[in-house]
Amino acid sequence: MFKKFTSEEISAQNQVKASVQRKIRQSISEEYPDLEPILDELLPKKSPLIVAKCQNHINLVVVNNVPLFFNVRDGPYMPTLRLLHQYPSIMKMLRVDRGAIKFVLAGANIMCPGLTSAGGALDEEVPAEAPVNGCECKLVAVCN
Template sequence: MECVGELFRAMLLWKMKTMEMARASFAKGSRVYQIKTGRACAPHIQATTAAPPGPAACRESRNMFKKPVSSSGKTKIKSSVQRNIRQKICEQYPLLAPVIEDILPKKAQLDLIKAFVPDSVSEYCGEMRIVTRNRLTPDRISLYALDNQVLFFQSHDDAIMPHLKVVHKCALPDPQCFPKVQVDRGAIRFILGGAQLMCPGLTSPGAKLPPADENIPEGTVVVINAEGKEHACMVGILKMSTEDIKKLNKGNGVENCHYLGDGLWKLDSE
């Protein structure tokens, strides 16, 4: 019995020491992972050996709709607020103004849907994927819907962004309603997996960026077309200007905010 007691105490001390080391390492900013088992030392860190989405060695991503979206019902938006939203959309996307009546008529009733998605950050270092989750502070996303169809979305007070179905609809009469860039064919599968759009995918053969005199500044909402495809596959925010993407050709070029097949695309707003 004494041997069993000693063994139990030794195991308990070892476990406490391991937890202290993990907390200390995490507090210093370093990450301690068990790569073979895929387990993390900290409870809100998950490490896997999934293949990284692209050629860069390390990358960081934050996808609003990579996981299923849950909503808390919908409310009707007041006409004054609806006018303000419509005005902001036209100011943000001037080329959309001529067709805004077809997308969001003045007399139509716009609904607000509050969506909640897990707040997560992914990092790829070599071949190891690390997902950091904060379960206590989910993103609060405002979805603007007309006749149960989401048209635009907004995270907190950030830019109002179009649903891909709106982008596809606008591409029929005029493909220039939104600022756009094009990726090469090889980047498509990574985008549809929720990966961030890295600069090499925008500069390699098959990709297209605007000329220098049409430079798109950092922070602009852009739609992403793909080589050989008719419709856009992603909506994102430029992490650097298109000219800087050409010059640097490394790092995250566009933050992936919404892509074909993600939680927003699959959301049933009824």
């Protein structure tokens, strides 16, 4: 499911202008309001923000040589797993039951029975297509 990422997959990297940096910062703060108290620490205004364009239309947001967020085809910004492990509360959490974990790790979509059966936890306030943190197996998923 997860492929090893190498620097050879980066086709271009550019330090963005201040206006683009503000737009990225605003987008991230709107998508993850719980990140607001530490946003200045993660994305300092004076540090250069680099956007690395990778294969398959993936853009990485890099600050101080650390990738923090990515997006696909100008979609919503998603935190990297490293950032999500540091700050797990920035996203809504869902928990699948024990029987679904091995299938999710193999790349299966999360179905409603895996969230509503005993052992699962489903937050009713998660809108469709919202990124969520699968807390039981530490995965980022998209709610359908």
